[in-house]
Amino acid sequence: MSQQLARTRLAYARTWHHLSFATDPRPLGRIASSIALHLMGKHKPIYDPSTDCGDYVIATSCADINTTGKKRYQKLYYTHSTRPGSLKSMSMDNMFKKWGGGEVLKKAVRGMLPKNRLRDKRLARLKVFEGEDHPYRKNVVKIDGKTVNNDKIGHSGETLDAVLQMKNELPPEKVGVAQAST
Amino acid sequence: MTRIRRGYIARRRRTKIRLFASSFRGARSRLTRTIIQQKIRSLVSSHRDRDRKKIDFRRLWITRINAVIRGNRVSYSYSRLIHNLYKRQLLLNRKILAQIAILNRNCLYMISNEIRS
Numbered sequence: 001m002s003q004q005l006a007r008t009r010l011a012y013a014r015t016w017h018h019l020s021f022a023t024d025p026r027p028l029g030r031i032a033s034s035i036a037l038h039l040m041g042k043h044k045p046i047y048d049p050s051t052d053c054g055d056y057v058i059a060t061s062c063a064d065i066n067t068t069g070k071k072r073y074q075k076l077y078y079t080h081s082t083r084p085g086s087l088k089s090m091s092m093d094n095m096f097k098k099w100g101g102g103e104v105l106k107k108a109v110r111g112m113l114p115k116n117r118l119r120d121k122r123l124a125r126l127k128v129f130e131g132e133d134h135p136y137r138k139n140v141v142k143i144d145g146k147t148v149n150n151d152k153i154g155h156s157g158e159t160l161d162a163v164l165q166m167k168n169e170l171p172p173e174k175v176g177v178a179q180a181s182t
Numbered sequence: 183m184t185r186i187r188r189g190y191i192a193r194r195r196r197t198k199i200r201l202f203a204s205s206f207r208g209a210r211s212r213l214t215r216t217i218i219q220q221k222i223r224s225l226v227s228s229h230r231d232r233d234r235k236k237i238d239f240r241r242l243w244i245t246r247i248n249a250v251i252r253g254n255r256v257s258y259s260y261s262r263l264i265h266n267l268y269k270r271q272l273l274l275n276r277k278i279l280a281q282i283a284i285l286n287r288n289c290l291y292m293i294s295n296e297i298r299s
Contacts, residue, residue, distance in 0.1 A: 006284045045250045045283040048242065 003048075011046050014125075015055045016139040020132065021101070022061035027068050028108055035059070035105075036112035039122040052118050056125045058140070062101030063130045067092070077107065102128030243280035247290075250283040254291050258298075266297040 017038055024031060037043055041053035067075075076089040095104050105128055113119045127136060196214055203210060203217045203224075210220045248260035267274065274293075282290045 005281060042245065043249050043253055045246045045280070045287065047246055047249055 006046050011044075012051075012053055015141065016058060016136060017055055018058045018060070018140045020060045021064045021066070022132065025066060027066050028071075028105065032105060032108035033112055035126060036109050039109070039113060039125055049114075052121060054122050054125060056127065056136075056139070058127045058129070058134055058136050059102070059105055060129045060132050060134055062105055062128050063096070065096075065101045065104060072096075100128075100130050102130060240276060243276040246280045247276060247283055250287055250290060251294060254294065258294070263294055263297075266294070266299065269299070270297045272297060 019031070019035070021031075035057050038057055039054045041047050041055065044053060047053060072092050075092045077092065077095055079088050079090075080086055090098070092104060106123060106126060109126055110119065110123050113122055127134065196217075199221050200211075200214070200217055202221050205211065206217075206220055209216050211217065244260060247263070251258055251260055251263050272293075279290065282293075
C-alpha cells in the first residue's frame with residue numbers, strides 16, 4: 001500500500017533547485033554530496049530506487065568553487081584511452097582553466113551517483129554555469145520573493161516550512177522550522 | 183504383449199503446467215520443455231522473494247523516513263530518531279512512520295520534536 005500512496009503528478013513533478021558557489025562557502029565534495037542526493041530524489045518521502053524521481057539542480061558561479069588544502073594544485077584527474085601508454089593526468093587547477101569549474105563539479109557528482117543506467121540521466125539534470133547568469137530563472141519557483149527550496153541544498157536555505165509559516169499556513173510553533181544551531 | 187499407448191496421461195500433466203506459464207513471454211509460454219523449466223524457476227523466485235519482500239520494504243521505509251527527517255533539522259537523522267523512539271518506548275514501526283512521512287510530514291516533525299527529549 002505504501003507504493004500507491006501519493007502517486008500524484010504533483011508529488012513526482014521535478015523541482016528546480018538553485019545553488020550559487022559565490023554565496024556558499026562549503027567545499028566541493030560536501031556540496032557535491034548534497035547535489036547528488038537531490039539528483040537522486042533521496043530528499044523526498046516518495047523516493048523509490050526504481051523510478052527516477054530526482055530534481056534539477058542549477059549550480060552557478062562554478063568558477064568560485066572552494067577547495068581546502070592544496071587540492072587545487074595537487075589533485076590529479078586521470079584519463080586513459082585504453083591504448084597502452086595513454087595515461088594522461090591533469091591537475092584540478094588546469095581542469096578549471098581548460099574546462100571550467102562546472103566540469104570539476106560534474107566529475108565530483110558523477111562519482112557520488114549510483115553507478116547504474118540512471119546515472120547519466122541524473123547527471124544531465126545538473127546544470128552548471130561559470131557565472132551567475134543562467135537561462136532557467138523562470139523554472140525556479142519563488143513565493144513572496146523567497147525561493148521555495150524544501151531542503152538544504154543552499155547554504156542557509158529557507159525551508160518550505162519557513163515560507164509557509166510566513167503565509168500563516170503552519171501553526172507558529174517550532175514544528176519543522178530549521179534550527180540554525182544544533 | 184499387445185501394444186499399449188500412453189494416451190493422454192502426459193498431456194494432462196503438461197497442460198496444467200502450460201496453464202501456469204500462459205502469461206510468460208515468447209518461447210517460455212509455448213515450448214513444453216521450456217515451460218517446465220520456467221515454472222520451476224518462477225516458483226523458486228517467488229519462494230525466495232517472499233522473504234526478500236519483507237527486507238526490501240523495510241529498507242525502502244528507512245530510506246524514506248531518513249529523507250524526511252534530515253530535511254527538518256541540520257544534525258538530525260534516522261538513527262537518532264530511532265534511538266529516541268526506543269528510549270521513549272514508542273511503538274511506531276517503520277512502515278507507519280514512512281506513511282506518516284508521505285501523508286502528513288508535519289505530524290512526523292511533531293513526533294520527532296516531542297521525543298527529542
